[in-house]
């Protein structure tokens with residue numbers, strides 16, 4: 001089965017968004033105090049699926065929540081009893097609108113670890129039940145470097161449906177996966193997506209989308225050779241340059257919390273008298289207590305070692321284990337860092353210093 005690429009205009013796109021929201025539970029970027037986050041929406045007026053590049057939050061919390069109640073329990077001298085386990089609100093059939101391509105890609109990276117030695121069935125179910133609709137960026141943000149990394153942004157199949165802004169106000173809507181094809185077919189049958197260019201060939205539509213991509217790739221300020229970074233970092237575990245790049249870090253963990261690919265978590269219990277709640281919440285390797293062991297030993301007691309772990313995990317260890325960088329070049333960590341540390345600069349600076357040692 002292969003669904004045609006729909007061609008529409010702004011009014012048609014808005015009609016498409018409304019149809020999506022009418023068809024399934026929908027999440028989209030919602031603005032609050034100048035920042036965007038993905039929230040449940042029912043109308044286009046509540047959200048902005050074309051929110052700016054500097055969306056401060058990724059779609060990760062819709063698959064791996066920031067802090068989720070695992071269970072509630074009653075612990076008495078007679079024993080412990082689980083008293084409540086909530087239904088998973090993220091496991092329903094749903095659509096995410098307005099995800100950036102880096103966000104969509106981050107899930108393909110996370111799939112590797114969630115389907116590795118332990119299969120996370122909650123994550124799997126959320127993935128299976130979600131259709132991701134992504135609008136391709138027109139312009140790179142100041143801290144973006146997605147096109148420098150190990151994935152094909154132009155032909156990415158991490159989103160189920162891609163929307164591309166073409167010339168002359170034309171907008172292209174294309175399925176990228178079988179799930180996306182089924183979704184567009186169902187949607188078009190029920191709501192009719194406005195197709196203003198029924199005469200245009202698929203080849204011409206592809207050509208128009210390619211032009212948009214070429215203009216987009218020309219807008220990047222940041223570029224790097226990830227293969228060189230992978231190779232150099234893998235040889236320089238002991239360089240003192242990690243102390244220089246991490247000097248200002250206040251170990252606040254914000255970079256990991258907003259990162260779409262970081263996946264460390266902790267399990268904590270909060271108990272009042274006999275009743276307790278167990279949570280699964282984000283944690284970070286930048287946290288000084290992250291590797292503290294029960295006997296008091298901490299193999300990463302200083303921040304340069306923690307930052308080294310962060311950089312190495314992203315650009316060496318994950319790549320060695322799963323064949324992919326644990327970074328999609330979205331720049332969210334740099335935008336959010338209170339002391340302006342940039343992972344792009346860190347890995348490039350450490351790699352360059354290593355050359356001079």
Ligand code: SF4
Nearest residue numbers: 259327328330331333
């Ligand atoms: S490390 Fe930074 S640039 Fe890389 S994916 Fe995470 S937030 Fe984005």
Ligand code: SF4
Nearest residue numbers: 249250252253255337
């Ligand atoms: S956001 Fe910045 S200061 Fe906070 S842990 Fe990350 S690098 Fe350090």
